[in-house]
Amino acid sequence: MKHDFPARTRNRQSYHHGDLKRALMDAAELELAAKGFEGFSLRGVAKRADVSHGAPAHHFTDVSGLLTAIAARGYERFIAAQNRRESQAGDGPRAKLVASGLGYIDFAIENPSLFRLMFSSGRPDKSNLELTQGADAAFEKLVGHIRAITHSDPHTDAPAMTDVFAAWAVAHGLADLLIANGLSRATFLKPMSASERDEFFSEIILRAVPAIRDEP
Amino acid sequence: MKHDFPARTRNRQSYHHGDLKRALMDAAELELAAKGFEGFSLRGVAKRADVSHGAPAHHFTDVSGLLTAIAARGYERFIAAQNRRESQAGDGPRAKLVASGLGYIDFAIENPSLFRLMFSSGRPDKSNLELTQGADAAFEKLVGHIRAITHSDPHTDAPAMTDVFAAWAVAHGLADLLIANGLSRATFLKPMSASERDEFFSEIILRAVPAIRDEP
């Protein structure tokens, strides 16, 4: 016998958790937001879920597996953030594109560590199906906006695909610079209110897809 | 007596290294390039420099100090990469701006981990003087390009500062997406040669600063 004292040192009704997988993902998001991307620890996640340090392995294999799951779920919120902005936006396809970009930036500001995990780290397993599905969905959303503006399919029309990447690069660049605090260089001109900031970003996003490409 | 065997187990002439600080920085860049940003280890750097694991602390305090120094030195190469492109470019200020952006991207592709360290990680100490000087120099370089195009000073003229951030965001977004492999979505249309890729990026960068803003 290895353990000569009761194993149940944790305050939980049953030995089995019931829904540990989800609980671990919730705990992992908290850990990520609290400790940041660098200080993230698998054992810290286990502590948050009030579970032994080895428990996560059974559901996620290793830390990369957990982070992959977190990143995949992140795409849902990522798309939700864009939808939120789009529903508040005006009608035209350009307005929708701009709103989508603002949602992109919203998401980065609200979840900087998760954003970095998803877009700027090699940690999630990019061959994971759920992850690639999330990324594909986000990409196709953007593709749809450009199609609505240009009336041509980016998947077969190279100039339209250029528009896709121009818009993506601008939104991504703004978001990444923002959470790296690079924009503090801009606001020293004058501190911006929320609506001023939206206006500032909107103009920059609009430049990515020149009006000349609009189809009536 | 604590050490009962000769302390000099390393194949070096003298106990003192001579130029350990520089040697550690070189080793750290190798380690960063080899193990990537995640797998970077201070002890691994010490091994590369053939020095005890505690030696780096004397020159850099801790791992953050070493990474800060690496990031600061990274700006020199970052600016050099831009200068290389600018010297090959045509005359006009727009051509110089585009070249600078292509250099931005070159740097990211050639040093992806270093790029991430500099722009997308909280690890370097941003209050460090040499680091902020490097970042400022890079920023002022861009400011100069926009000033040459618009003939107005971004530091006092808000529209010109908007141009600065538009150009910065586009270049940064393209670079960051590239090293995250996001561009693989574009090249499935057709694989691009180096010059085609330059053309592709150039067009996108140009959109950031509309021609209407040119001053003769």
Place this chain on the structure above:
DNA sequence: CCGTTAAAATAGACAGTGTCTAGATTATCG
């Protein structure tokens, strides 16, 4: 309902990490 089997969760061990500290070695300079 019971016994067997699979799943879920535990705690211990191991190598590796960053940082701290005491000690050993050497350069520097009055």
Place this chain on the structure above:
DNA sequence: CGATAATCTAGACACTGTCTATTTTAACGG
């Protein structure tokens, strides 16, 4: 030449991720 400071070493500590044996519980076929 001798004192002092700088440099480097090696051991310790707490922490990390992963592996393994073990315990507890759920699920399910008879």
